Amino acid sequence: MGHREDLLEGAKRCLLEKGYARTTARDIVAESGTNxxxxxxxxxxxxALLNLAFLKLTEEWGDAVADSREAEAEAEDGGRGESTDLPPLERFERGWSKVIDSYERSRPVWKLQMEIVSRIDSDPELQKALAGPQLEGRRGLAEGFLGIDEDADPERARLAGTFYQALLAGVMVQWMVDPATAPSARDLTEGLKIVMGIDGDGDGDGARSAG
Known part of the structure; x- marks a missing residue:
């Protein structure tokens, strides 16, 4: 690798170890072997380097979760793509199971994300740097969880991605605060059924009749 790549990799390691505010230029130089x-x-x-390094770390987390979901789907259906035909709630639960399974080993990334969010009001450049990737993240979530192609159906991709992004942030905070009481994939699925008025058989009549 050249100095550019070395610096980026060094900055990523510094962010995970020290966080955003405590990482100095000399830390990055020492970690990357550059100047x-x-x-x-x-x-x-x-x-600018730290902002890019943070975005790369979140991209890598998303890619790892997506790869894990794809590998499981291929193992279960023999590569035939049948997992895309799962009932929506089952697909929802499976997707969140993979995300939640990744939380503990990805804790440094989520800790860093919380720090980054806390700095936005005092750092306009950081806010600008995150705005575009936030939109990209929504598109990626819509495609990863639901297979929605943003080019083919941009509005559905936007709405679904916004929903998943909001849920992702909320679940992440709960896992950071108290993993013992944070929601499981099954908890999220059952909660969604209650919100949507879906009974145990999925016909939508249970909640209304119970009310």
Missing amino acids: LASIGYHYGSKE
């Missing part, structure tokens, strides 16, 4: 001048030459500033 201070390389940061300005390749990225313009330490902040």
